[in-house]
Amino acid sequence: MSVYFPTRSFQIYQTFAANTNLGKTLFSAGLLRAAATHKKVSKLFYLKPVQTGYPVDSDARFVDSFVNSKILNTRTLYSYEKPVSPHIATDKPPNDKDVLSRVKSYIAECQIQLGSNDEGKLILETAGGVNSPIMSGTLQCEFYRPLRLPTILIGDSKLGGISTTISSFEALHLRGYDIPAILLFHDTEYNNFQYLKEYFRKYDTCIHSISPPPPKNSAAEKDHENLRDYFSSTSQDFQAILKQLNEWHHLRFDRLESMEKKTMKKIWWPFTQHQRVKNVTIIDSAHDDFMITFNRNNDSEGAGQVQMKEMFDACASWWTQGLGHGSxxxxxxxxxxxxxxxxxxxxxxxxxxxxxxxxxxxxxxxxxxxxxxxxxxxxxxxxxxxxxxxxxxxxxxxxxxxxxxxxxxxxxxxxxxxxxxxxxxxxxxxxxxxxxxxxxxxxxxxxxxxxxxxxxxxxxxxxxxxxxxxxxxxxxxxxxxxxxxxxxxxxxxxxxxxxxxxxxxxxxxxxxxxxxxxxxxxxxxxxxxxxxxxxxxxxxxxxxxxxxxxxxxxxxxxxxxxxxxxxxxxxxxxxxxxxxxxxxxxxxxxxxxxxxxxxxxxxxxxxxxxxxxxxxxxxxxxxxxxxxxxxxxxxxxxxxxxxxxxxxEFNKNSLHWNTAKSQWAYNENTSDGSNKEPIVWSFWDKEVVHHLSHLPKVKGVMTLGYASNASQAIVKELYSSFTSKNFGIYARPLGNVVYLMTSHITSPTNIRAVEEKLVECIKSSK
The missing domain is CATH 3.40.640.10 (Type I PLP-dependent aspartate aminotransferase-like (Major domain))
Incomplete structure (x- = not known):
């Protein structure tokens, strides 16, 4: 099953920088060059979602040129001619959801190419600094948060770089990113590395400095030769960084894989009959309406393996979620x-x-x-x-x-x-x-x-x-x-x-x-x-x-x-x-x-x-x-x-809320010809609700008591609905009642997907 999250054999990292022109692409190329020498690695991938200054500048072309490996695949999703910030590079910005969807699709495509038993690595390189906006104006640190990929932060070795590096780290840390490594060039004049090394000692973050690249040569051929020599001279540095990233990655999966066994021995859950618990849902992170969970794969394909899944939080985490996870x-x-x-x-x-x-x-x-x-x-x-x-x-x-x-x-x-x-x-x-x-x-x-x-x-x-x-x-x-x-x-x-x-x-x-x-x-x-x-x-x-x-x-x-x-x-x-x-x-x-x-x-x-x-x-x-x-x-x-x-603010100006209200409005018109605003309304589609009410297996919202287990089969089916194209649905049984709850920010697209799966599960249930 292909997903867009790291696995034990497929390491994914994204690179953020404390500012522009700090060497993100050079560091990406160096790490991929180092990975290309490992015999176990069968595929390498480089993704540049947004490129400006194209075609004069092409980070994917740079990486391709200096990694120079048959196992490397590079991709750029959006490219713009102006060498400026993405939010001013186009007057027709694509929707954030469309951009993120293309990013997810590429990562899933990479996993399919990789195969279940092969090892691979992917580096996703962002554009500009941590708080640089993408095309829509959304900050990069916000835009990429749903993926929560392990992050390599490229620090600033110049004057003022201590401040920008720490500020960038805190902007990412505040949003729940894991940052296993901070990389920067060594600068003997300001020696930022030494200070930052001591500062980040308290965090689970390794910090490395390597020699800066040679000054740019006006002759393209000579410049290329100089950079080739530079990568050769720093290969051991990049190998050392890659080794620490490998160790961090496998320790992360060791922790996740050990949590179920430890939990069953040490945790006493509320409202839970422990004797009935067969599998523990490990929540690695959560964002908006989704939880990224880590579970054993019980399918016939890859049985016993563990994987991350994107699960819609249909119980709103015990009815608490109003503004989504990780706001x-x-x-x-x-x-x-x-x-x-x-x-x-x-x-x-x-x-x-x-x-x-x-x-x-x-x-x-x-x-x-x-x-x-x-x-x-x-x-x-x-x-x-x-x-x-x-x-x-x-x-x-x-x-x-x-x-x-x-x-x-x-x-x-x-x-x-x-x-x-x-x-x-x-x-x-x-x-x-x-x-x-x-x-x-x-x-x-x-x-x-x-x-x-x-x-x-x-x-x-x-x-x-x-x-x-x-x-x-x-x-x-x-x-x-x-x-x-x-x-x-x-x-x-x-x-x-x-x-x-x-x-x-x-x-x-x-x-x-x-x-x-x-x-x-x-x-x-x-x-x-x-x-x-x-x-x-x-x-x-x-x-x-x-x-x-x-x-x-x-x-x-x-x-x-x-x-x-x-x-x-x-x-x-x-x-x-x-x-x-x-x-x-x-x-x-x-x-x-x-x-x-x-x-x-x-x-x-x-x-x-x-x-x-x-x-x-x-x-x-x-x-x-x-x-x-x-x-x-x-x-x-x-x-x-x-x-x-x-x-x-949602009640006054949310298009989503107003659209939902309009579909539940009175059929009776007011004096000005408009429909009356409903007293009660719902995010759930009115036609779907009425369709469910006609299903012979649906009694209505009557209950036989919380101790009943009548809804567990449907809840289990919703949970296992995860595929490479669709999220799973995390719900909890309430007696013979199946309840699904949105947050106040749930998108119509996600609601329609949940409705479709619910109807399907009820029709197929015994």
Whole structure:
């Protein structure tokens, strides 16, 4: 199987330079000349994706001339006549994706030429410096990042070269490149090599200097002869560099190949039955929506060998990825905060990232209701904070003093209301706020502390949106299904899908609330729910009308409302929060996951001023005594602020987002003749979604429970869909639910590819 990543037998390196005219092509030629003398090497390749100043200048021609080997293949993909930076060499720049696709195709072609048992080497030479732009204006270090090829950095030996070399290294290092070697010419006047050698001693990077080439001779034939002599005189230097690169390459593969065995002995995974794990997915790197994984090849061809694969991250790495893996914008935000603060204590202190983020949240998801932001580190902890806020608020609203509350605790159990099948986290309080389920039922300390409403769910089947009403809700105790022609009608806050359904919900919820609240055994302190979509509970889409009625009825009894938006918040559902779709504001809400775009853990609990005031008192024990050492970590806050800015920008100006919205728009026209903007929309193609709903093997978005293994066969098939032309799809089973999740930046091309494979897998599954 041919791919565009290095293998044990096929070494690939790219050369970047700290500036222009530092000898990238000369170093490339020297290394390929050295490799050509090795008997085991059967093929050599040189790729120059972008060449300017052509045909007067041709780096491929130079390499061909001085390597002078039958086993060498050289290729230039884009050439321009002007001897300038690529971004000004043409007024018709090709698309980045097209350029990268041609690069990948050439590398894959090289692997096919090489064969599975032969050894080969490829050098990809960039143009200009590390931060030089390519034709579209994208920086080279950004453009080549999806490949993450091992990088040889050509340093600068002239005056100022220490600065440019270190800056170039840091620009690459920041973006996750491996840099096994730094090469530069020896210059006795400035002796940059000696300083850089000491500076880079702390990194896993070898640094070499070789004699500079002879001055250019105006006579072409003599110049060629001088360079031929130069390469002969430096051959041992290049052999030494090549030897160290070989050692680095094989040590890298040794580490990758040993990780599976070590992991099975040393790692305890969450949410995993270890007895069922047959293969470990080793993630070498990740970028945008893709993870580069390293696995054993179980195909008949090359069985037992290991290879790198490009896998679409269809679970968004546990639903965290909003801006894709390896976002340099987030990395820079994190680096700035790390350099400015590291971490600093938070109680009775403030720093700009924490204050900026708080203001951004209150102007966004908290607009119109929240005034305070409490920081924590993960969604489960944010829920614990929310519960403490809500329970004390309930006591204050009912004029129950602390000493009376302690007395009542021995007489009445303090409970919450929720929705059956919900999941709010794995800390003990968050577990107790859920009914018995696969996550908590075997935890001996777990004690269910609440009443959970069975909720109506929404799903699509045979092109019709259905609201499935459980028999526990219907007055006749029979299951009932409402058929709705449009998804938007389900979310329409002004026109309920059926007036009789409102009455059914009100009567059902009212009876239960009356029974529970007037019980002498219990006191109910909060309602907690995931707006619209229940994540880990099985991807259930709850009828928003039911949640609206539930919130209204609960509030009649002065019970605080908590929105668990750890999963649903921050544009997951196409808007800032699930509260926007419900048309209801909470008293308390939690946010995590997408908060930092998928880079770093951080969570927040937002609440109202009236809730905050319940913790104001003369004693410290009156305060909310909850926190952890890394509260409001400056790095997390800085990254979160950058992420929120990106989401808002996408919503305003992203062509991809606007295109997706238009395909889910109302068929009904507005007064100006345009389609109405949809209340709800999706990146997934509307026609594909409807096609899936007609497949006989698809029930809809109903779940039988997370413990089910019904979806594993399809997930396995998606995983193994990797070929030389297509990426694989990394998904995780959720009971009998197959869920596929995009980030906020997923391209339409990749979404269409995932849709096509999903339909194929479902049709062929047993």
């Amino acid at each position: 340099s914008k987030l990395s820079l935000a994190a680096s700035y905060a790390a350099g400015r603060y590291g971490h600093v204590i938070f109680p009775e202190c403030i720093h700009e990232p924490a204050l900026d983020l708080a203001e951004k949240l209150l102007e966004g998801v908290g607009k119109g209701w929240a005034t305070r932001v409490f920081y924590s580190d993960n969604g489960s902890t944010a829920i614990e904070v929310a519960l403490k806020m809500a329970l004390k608020t309930n006591l204050k609203r009912n004029n129950i003093k602390d000493e009376d509350a302690i007395k009542q605790a021995t007489e009445k159990e303090f409970l919450i209301f929720g929705i059956e099948g919900s999941y709010h986290g794995d800390t003990i309080g968050a577990m107790d706020a859920c009914g018995p389920n696969v996550y908590n039922e075997k935890v001996k300390w777990y004690k269910p502390r609440g009443y959970w409403f069975e909720a109506p769910t929404v799903y699509l089947k045979n092109g019709m949106y259905l609201v499935d009403i459980p028999k526990s809700i219907h007055p006749d105790h029979t299951n009932m299904t409402y058929s709705v022609p449009s998804f938007d009608l389900i979310f329409n806050q002004d026109q309920p899908i059926a007036s009789d359904l409102v009455k059914i919900y009100e009567d059902h919820i009212g009876r239960i609330l009356s029974s529970c609240i007037h019980s002498n055994k219990y006191q109910f302190g909060a309602l907690i729910l995931e707006p619209i979509l229940m994540g880990a509970g099985g991807m259930k889409l709850v009828d928003p009308l039911f949640q609206r009625v539930l919130i209204d009825e609960v509030r009649k009894n002065k019970i605080p409302v908590i929105f668990d938006e750890v999963f649903t918040g921050l544009w997951r559902l196409g808007c800032r929060s699930g509260a926007d779709l419900l048309g209801k504001k909470p008293d308390i809400a939690t946010y995590a996951k997408l908060l930092t775009g998928g880079l770093i853990p951080l969570a927040t609990t937002l609440t109202t001023e009236s809730v905050f005031e319940n913790f104001i008192g003369s004693e410290k024990t009156d305060a909310l005594l909850h926190g952890h050492s890394y509260t409001a970590h400056p790095i997390g806050c800085s990254v979160a602020r950058a992420s929120l800015d990106e989401y808002e």
